Amino acid sequence: MKVDYYIKKLQARGLKITPQRQEILRVFLESSNHHLSAEEVHNKITEKYPGMSLDTVYRNLSLLINLGIITELNFGDRKSLFELNNTEHHHHMICTKCGNSQEIDFCPLKFMDSQQVKNFKVEKHCFEIFGICANCME
Amino acid sequence: MKVDYYIKKLQARGLKITPQRQEILRVFLESSNHHLSAEEVHNKITEKYPGMSLDTVYRNLSLLINLGIITELNFGDRKSLFELNNTEHHHHMICTKCGNSQEIDFCPLKFMDSQQVKNFKVEKHCFEIFGICANCME
DNA sequence: TCCTAAATAGGAATAACTACTATTAGATTA
């Protein structure tokens, strides 16, 4: 996926295509790390283009969340991480020692019988496992 | 369960039985609301006994978490909630409109095949569903 | 009762995020 793919989604909603928005998308597409904090996004952009406001990062991240383009994650510390939705839906195992995370394909929602979520309109869900990864166990 | 039950666990670890610690346990045992924020715990105590420090609440909450007596929950806003472990292990469905939560008995960990969490020492996990509850849907 | 390490009170500090407002600039229209 290229930036253009996401740009079209913004245009379809009548949103303006600002350089700031394009930069945020570029950072996610070019980063080897899938999970970025707002501050990391901001830092990567200001390296190249100083002067971008952190407020703009937060404002656009929540815009992109609403559009379903990125997902907000919470790995226990009290800072949000953000992930571009360009892979299959998945969950995470997070190492509490080194902080690395691996993806889990298993999604509990698919295994719950419909009775259990009856009378509830699911908007989102989270499932993460915390512990010690193989590397840190040795 | 009474306060004494938990007090014994503290004593078994050589920890001091301070009035502050007893009050924190009492608040959880007497509260109709299972999920309390640190501030709510603090407020309920200072109603009766002014002068307790918020720092003491936080310090003891994390002590009780380490002892496995309470569990820390995260319902999406950036404030932690705390729950006394005096019921069966469960997860939650949280209404994003009214904030109420219902318990889910289903635990994904039990349904994952062991291959999926191989080479990973699980310490804790979270599974919560967010959406609109029956009351708020009407 | 005395002693000592553990625990506490009170307030300052921090970190992540949100709100505010004057200014700028996409994009629509003529």
Next chain:
DNA sequence: TAATCTAATAGTAGTTATTCCTATTTAGGA
């Protein structure tokens, strides 16, 4: 292409939950 209008931005101040710091107090053992 230029004018216009409103969304979007920069910069900064404010907020909130939590943690840190240090002098003082106290629980529990000797």
